[in-house]
Amino acid sequence: MKAMLLKRALQLVTVVWGVGTLTFILMRSLPGDMAYRIAASRYGQDNVDSNAAALVREELKLDQGALTAYWHWLTDLLQFKLGDSLVSGLPVMDTVQHMLGHSLMLAFAGLMVSVLIAVPLGLLSAWRGNPFDSILMSLSSVIRAMPVFVLGVLFILLFALHWNWFPVAGFGSPAHLVLPAVTLALSLAAVSNRVVRDSAKRTFAAAFYQFSKVKGLSAWQTFRQHGVRNIAVPVVAFFGIQLVSMIEGIVMIESLFSWPGIGHGLAHAIFARDIPVIQGAALVMGVLFVLLNTLVDVICLWIDPRGAKTV
Amino acid sequence: MTVLLKLTNVAVYVGDTCLLEPISLALNQGQPLTILGQTGSGKSLLAQAIMGLLPTDLSVSGDIEAFGKVMTIEERQALWGREMVMLPQEPWHSLDPLMKGIDQVKEVYQFVREKDPQEALAMAEEDLRHVGLAFNGHKRADELSGGMAQRLAIAAATAGGAHVILADEPTKGLDISRRDGIVQLLQARSNLGSLLTITHDVSVARQLGGLLLVMKEGRLVEQGEAAQVLDYPKDDYTRELIAAEPRAWQDMAPTMRKNDADDILIADNVRLERGGRTLFDGLSFSIKQGEVVGIVGDSGCGKSSLGDALLNLLPVSSGKLTRFNKTAQPHQWLKLYQDPPSAFSSSVTLGQLLDDVVDLHGIDKARISPLMDRLNLPEGILDRNCLAVSGGELQRFAILRALLLDPVFLFADEPTSRLDPITAKEVTGLLVELASEAGCAVLLVSHDMDLVRKTCHQVVSI
Numbered sequence: 209m210k211a212m213l214l215k216r217a218l219q220l221v222t223v224v225w226g227v228g229t230l231t232f233i234l235m236r237s238l239p240g241d242m243a244y245r246i247a248a249s250r251y252g253q254d255n256v257d258s259n260a261a262a263l264v265r266e267e268l269k270l271d272q273g274a275l276t277a278y279w280h281w282l283t284d285l286l287q288f289k290l291g292d293s294l295v296s297g298l299p300v301m302d303t304v305q306h307m308l309g310h311s312l313m314l315a316f317a318g319l320m321v322s323v324l325i326a327v328p329l330g331l332l333s334a335w336r337g338n339p340f341d342s343i344l345m346s347l348s349s350v351i352r353a354m355p356v357f358v359l360g361v362l363f364i365l366l367f368a369l370h371w372n373w374f375p376v377a378g379f380g381s382p383a384h385l386v387l388p389a390v391t392l393a394l395s396l397a398a399v400s401n402r403v404v405r406d407s408a409k410r411t412f413a414a415a416f417y418q419f420s421k422v423k424g425l426s427a428w429q430t431f432r433q434h435g436v437r438n439i440a441v442p443v444v445a446f447f448g449i450q451l452v453s454m455i456e457g458i459v460m461i462e463s464l465f466s467w468p469g470i471g472h473g474l475a476h477a478i479f480a481r482d483i484p485v486i487q488g489a490a491l492v493m494g495v496l497f498v499l500l501n502t503l504v505d506v507i508c509l510w511i512d513p514r515g516a517k518t519v
Numbered sequence: 520m521t522v523l524l525k526l527t528n529v530a531v532y533v534g535d536t537c538l539l540e541p542i543s544l545a546l547n548q549g550q551p552l553t554i555l556g557q558t559g560s561g562k563s564l565l566a567q568a569i570m571g572l573l574p575t576d577l578s579v580s581g582d583i584e585a586f587g588k589v590m591t592i593e594e595r596q597a598l599w600g601r602e603m604v605m606l607p608q609e610p611w612h613s614l615d616p617l618m619k620g621i622d623q624v625k626e627v628y629q630f631v632r633e634k635d636p637q638e639a640l641a642m643a644e645e646d647l648r649h650v651g652l653a654f655n656g657h658k659r660a661d662e663l664s665g666g667m668a669q670r671l672a673i674a675a676a677t678a679g680g681a682h683v684i685l686a687d688e689p690t691k692g693l694d695i696s697r698r699d700g701i702v703q704l705l706q707a708r709s710n711l712g713s714l715l716t717i718t719h720d721v722s723v724a725r726q727l728g729g730l731l732l733v734m735k736e737g738r739l740v741e742q743g744e745a746a747q748v749l750d751y752p753k754d755d756y757t758r759e760l761i762a763a764e765p766r767a768w769q770d771m772a773p774t775m776r777k778n779d780a781d782d783i784l785i786a787d788n789v790r791l792e793r794g795g796r797t798l799f800d801g802l803s804f805s806i807k808q809g810e811v812v813g814i815v816g817d818s819g820c821g822k823s824s825l826g827d828a829l830l831n832l833l834p835v836s837s838g839k840l841t842r843f844n845k846t847a848q849p850h851q852w853l854k855l856y857q858d859p860p861s862a863f864s865s866s867v868t869l870g871q872l873l874d875d876v877v878d879l880h881g882i883d884k885a886r887i888s889p890l891m892d893r894l895n896l897p898e899g900i901l902d903r904n905c906l907a908v909s910g911g912e913l914q915r916f917a918i919l920r921a922l923l924l925d926p927v928f929l930f931a932d933e934p935t936s937r938l939d940p941i942t943a944k945e946v947t948g949l950l951v952e953l954a955s956e957a958g959c960a961v962l963l964v965s966h967d968m969d970l971v972r973k974t975c976h977q978v979v980s981i
Contacts, residue, residue, distance in 0.1 A: 415612040419672070422570065422607075424600015424631035424679035433626050434615045441617075512617055514661055 209509065216502045220495060227494035228285055231487050232278060249295045249480035281487075290491070291484040295477075300488035304470070308492055310379065311462070311469035315454045317385055318392030318461075323447065325397040330404025331439075334412060344401065351398040360391045360464045377466040388465040392458070396450050403446045404439070411438045441512045448504030455493055455500070521548040522587065523683050523713050524569065529581035531564045531573065531737075539564045539737045541581060546683070551706070551714040551729035553745060555721065555760065557939040562717040562734055563608070566685045569715075570605045571595040585683075600631050600679030606686040606705075610668035614660035620671045621647060621656030627678035646674045650704060666697035673704055682712020689716065690723055694817050694966040702726050719939055721764045725749055733757045763940035765969035771948050772811055772976050773955035780807040782843055783927055783960055784829060789838035791824055797836070798824055799981050806977075808844075808927070809958045811951050813971030816981035822964045825981065826930040829962060830854060847927045850880070855921060855931040855950070859913035863905035869916055870901030873923075882923050894919055894949055911942035918950055922957060929954055930962045935970075947974055 243265040247256045250264070284291065290300040333341045351359065367387060368376040374386050411417055412435070420430040459471025466472075470489055477485040524546035531539035542565065546552050554562050567573045569583060571592035582589050585598060595603070607613030615623055621643050628639035647656050650670040660668055669689065677684065686705055690698040702723055705714055716727055724731055724745055731745040733754065741754040752758045761767060782805045790800040798821030806812050814822045827833040829840065830852050842852075856862035863872065877884060891898070894915045900908050908916070914934055921929055931950060935943035947963075951974050954961045965971050971978055 415607055415609060416615045418572065419607050419613040419676075420615070421596075422572070422599050422605050423627050423675055424604075424681075425626065426630070429626075429630045433630075434618070437617050438615065514616065514659065 209506075212505065212509075213502070216498060216505075220498045223494045223498050224285075224491060227490050228281075228487060229278075231490045232281055235481070235483050235486060236274060236277075245481040246295070249482065285491075290488040293477075293482055293485050295480050295482045295485075300484045303473070303485055304488045304492050307468060307470040307473040307489070308496075310467060311455070311458055311471065314385070314388055314392065314461070314467060314469055315451065315458055317389040318396060318454070319447065319451050321389055321393035322396035322400060322450075325393060326401040326404050327443075329397070330401040331408050333401065333405040334408035341405070344405075348398040348402055351394055354395075356391065356395045356460050357464050359395060360388070360461060363387050363391055364464075377464070379466070379468055384465075388461050388467055391465075392454070392461050396454070400443070400446060400450060404443050407439045407442045408435070411435055414438070437511060441508070444511060445504065445508050448500070448508070452497060452500050452504070455496060522546070523548055523585070524715070525582075525584040526565075526569070527582040527584070529565070529568060529579060529583060531568055532578050532580070533576060537737065538577070539568070540739070542732075542734075542739050543581075544732060544742075546713050546715050548713055549710070551709070551716065551727050552732070553716045553718065553724045553727050553729065554732045554734055555718060555724045555757075556734035557719055557760075557941065563687050564737075566605055566687050566715070566717055569595070569685060570599070570603070572605070598681075600627065600676075600681055602681055603683040604676045604679065604681035604685070606676050606684060606689050607672055608688045608691060610665065610672040611660055611663075613672055614663075614668060614675075616660055619657050619659060620652065620663065623671070624675045624678050627675060631679040643674075643678070646678060647671075650674045651700075666693050666701065669693065669697075669701055670704060673701070673708060677708045682709060684709045684712070684714050686714065686716045688718055690718065690720060695968065696817060698723065699726065719760075721749065721761055721940070722766070733760065759941055763944045765944075765967050765973060768944060768969070768973040771951060771974045773952055780809060782806065783808050784843065785841045786829070787839045787841070789825075789828070789840060790836045791821055791828055791833070792836040793821065793824055802838070802979070802981070804977070804979050806928070806960050806962070808960060809955050810977065811955065811961045811963060811975045813975035813978045814962060814964045814981065815966070815968055815971050815978060817966070820981045822981060823932050826854070826932055826962055826964055829928070830930055844927050850924055851926045852928045853921045853924065853926045853930070855914075855917055855929060855934045857933040858937055859910055859917055860905055862917060863913065865904050865906045868902055868904050869908070873901065873920060876920055876923060880924060886923065887919075890919055890922060890953075893953060895945075909942075910938050911946055914938065914946050915949065918946070918953065922953055922959075925957065926954075926959045928960045928962070930964070932964050933966070934963075936966070943970075951975075 243261040244256060247260040247264045251260060290304075292299050293303055296303070329344060333344050364376055364387065367373045375381075375384050377384075417430060417434055417438075420434050421427065425433065455470075458469060459475060461467065462469040462472035463475070470493065474486065474489045476482075477489065522545050524544075526542060526544050528541040528543055529539075530537060530541040544552065554565065556562050564573065564577070568579045573579060583595065584590070585595060585603065588594075590598075614620070621640070624646050625636075625639045625643035628634045628642045629636055632639070634642065644653075644656065647653055650673060652667060652670055652674070655663065655667060655671075660671075663671065673689075684705065689705060690701050693701065698720075705716070706727070714727070714729075716723070718724060728745050731743060731748045732739055733741040733748065733756065735756045741748060741752065741757050748757065749761060752761060785805040787803050789802045791798045791802075802825070804812070814825060816822050824833055828835050831840075831842075831849075832854075863869070873887070876882065877887075896912065896915055896919060900912055900916065905913055917934075934950065935946050938946060947970065951961060951963070963971060963975060
């Protein structure tokens with residue numbers, strides 16, 4: 209466990225440096241004059257001329273060499289100075305924190321709802337078998353095959369425009385959270401209910417599961433004593449993967465529902481060449497990636513301590 | 520004498536095919552009943568049928584009476600743990616892989632006997648002490664040896680108070696010293712009720728005593744008092760089974776062609792370590808060309824590791840291994856694996872696997888056919904893959920593949936421990952006979968002292 213945590217800490221440093229450097233290189237190799245793009249974002253497309261661009265270039269020292277720029281950036285990074293947004297002038301830390309908070313809220317809400325959908329359906333599917341199993345399988349495939357924005361648009365049309373139950377988009381009240389979270393949850397649960405079902409089916413068929421009943425435990429006692437934990441092993445790992453990959457995949461939902469999250473914000477920052485924000489967001493996402501993975505690993509190790517010595 | 524279980528014309532079918540022909544038997548209080556026969560003879564189905572554990576695609580006919588009453592499956596399932604219990608064949612798979620051993624006993628006291636948690640734990644501790652696992656309760660199944668796992672399974676199975684115990688191959692894959700312990704434990708646990716054991720091991724049947732039923736291919740061939748049947752078998756099949764027991768084997772060690780054969784390997788004062796633990800130390804022996812050398816010892820003592828070291832697959836920690844016969848290629852120092860199906864790829868046919876070896880080493884194809892005849896391998900198996908042939912056939916095929924390479928040394932790692940006694944005897948005989956004819960030395964690892972004694976020129980104990 210200790211060795212694993214140490215390894216993860218080292219990974220964290222590498223990720224921070226790697227992601228930072230990569231963003232740096234990519235941003236510098238984007239086509240177009242950076243000064244013009246920043247000026248356009250600041251003053252509006254119509255008010256940009258070469259004077260404005262020159263002013264921006266002067267102010268942000270955009271004409272310095274690549275290596276010097278990299279050096280400046282790296283020393284800033286080592287002091288945790290992420291700088292200010294080039295567009296809004298607000299500190300990057302605050303901007304990222306603001307966006308990330310919203311993203312995480314949506315991601316966790318989506319994941320929780322998906323767990324509430326996937327676990328009971330998966331267990332029921334493993335327990336009852338056909339025809340329920342086949343019906344659920346088809347339904348899962350259909351939902352999975354649909355791009356998530358189609359699902360979202362369907363929900364908007366139905367629940368927001370037709371029935372008027374929830375707001376179409378935006379942020380502010382718990383009601384705003386419902387549609388994006390449910391959309392996200394359904395697309396996640398479409399896959400994870402199958403994982404729950406497969407794991408449960410394997411466990412129910414296992415020799416130790418049968419032996420527990422032969423020992424005299426009732427079906428419910430057997431499920432509680434030997435089912436839950438054994439079923440959970442691959443399921444928890446899978447939920448972990450879903451949560452982690454959601455951090456990058458959430459952008460579609462955020463755009464669709466105008467959710468002020470990090471995916472949405474990052475996309476806008478790239479259009480505007482707002483480099484400090486891009487770097488900050490990419491860095492925080494990289495760090496989050498490692499932290500969430502570590503958390504998932506620790507939980508998995510706690511559920512299934514086999515092989516702990518080899519980790 | 521109270522009749523605990525009574526079966527009248529019980530048969531098992533899948534669709535219209537009969538897997539187990541009608542059988543009638545009675546299990547009496549205090550008189551163990553043993554069913555003896557080869558794997559695949561339908562014995563396990565019988566135990567599952569009694570418990571009410573058969574897969575749903577199998578159907579049962581006939582009456583199963585327990586404690587003087589004909590019972591439906593549901594009624595018999597209600598007896599599980601409290602009155603009647605079945606011991607699993609593979610204890611490792613029957614124990615929850617994520618739960619500490621002691622908790623798997625404790626839960627039975629807690630939920631079946633409805634004790635409070637502390638009392639249940641104390642009783643479980645007491646049970647583990649009884650089966651010699653006092654200091655191993657905190658371990659999970661993967662940290663236990665096969666014998667320990669089986670003892671834990673017995674403690675867990677009988678904690679609910681069941682006195683009628685059905686044991687399906689309870690000693691499969693265990694060393695002889697462990698096997699006797701398990702049999703005694705089973706006897707002790709069932710002395711208030713009775714024990715129905717299913718086994719292919721004649722010595723287990725002998726040790727258990729009581730009544731004996733001999734089954735072949737789902738059919739009862741002979742029954743009677745165990746001692747009577749085993750000492751004076753009437754049926755040919757029973758005789759064959761008894762003769763297949765290693766201790767009844769004729770001396771099979773092939774005559775060495777010349778006594779002054781050259782050494783091919785000398786081990787001098789060898790010490791071997793695995794994972795920081797010394798397995799053995801100061802081991803010295805020599806192996807001559809064409810000699811059959813047996814290695815015996817308890818499981819986990821380093822028999823297999825020694826074989827791997829001799830093949831140069833593992834480094835020795837100290838001491839010296841000298842291999843002579845420098846002209847031999849590395850592929851002429853070979854290994855025969857314990858579990859044949861896991862030594863073959865199932866995605867291509869056996870014929871393809873053989874052709875690959877022939878092509879790679881430029882072997883004369885004319886040699887294959889006579890060797891296949893000697894090994895009793897029908898041509899037809901070359902069109903099948905490794906899962907579609909029997910374990911015995913597959914192990915003989917493995918011998919064929921090894922011998923085609925003209926090995927100088929063949930390390931056979933428990934080559935027959937997963938086979939039936941009759942098949943095991945046949946395979947072992949062929950192995951030593953053919954290898955010796957080819958002048959190939961054989962290192963035969965086994966946990967069965969009798970088997971080694973009957974087949975080897977030299978025995979090394981670890």
